[in-house]
Amino acid sequence: MAMVAALVNERSVVIFSKSSCCMCHTIKTLISSFGANPTVYELDEHPKGQQIEKELKGLGCKPSVPVVYIGQQLIGVPTR
Numbered sequence: 635m636a637m638v639a640a641l642v643n644e645r646s647v648v649i650f651s652k653s654s655c656c657m658c659h660t661i662k663t664l665i666s667s668f669g670a671n672p673t674v675y676e677l678d679e680h681p682k683g684q685q686i687e688k689e690l691k692g693l694g695c696k697p698s699v700p701v702v703y704i705g706q707q708l709i710g711v712p713t714r
Contacts, residue, residue, distance in 0.1 A: 635689050648703040649672045650695075
């Protein structure tokens with residue numbers, strides 16, 4: 635859980651995503667439409683994406699994306 639915590643603590647709005655996920659695209663668009671500038675980690679493109687995805691699943695995020703943190707608090711977890 636250390637890697638996710640470290641990434642989340644660095645920014646005020648964080649989205650864990652996959653570039654091919656339509657729900658992820660929708661969430662990124664929605665949050666940006668409110669004027670936020672989220673930090674987006676595309677797990678399928680990130681060098682440690684698999685490790686991050688394992689940590690997210692360990693936190694109860696199943697499936698693993700999209701996951702949204704605002705102010706270091708988990709806001710959104712998918713429920714498919």
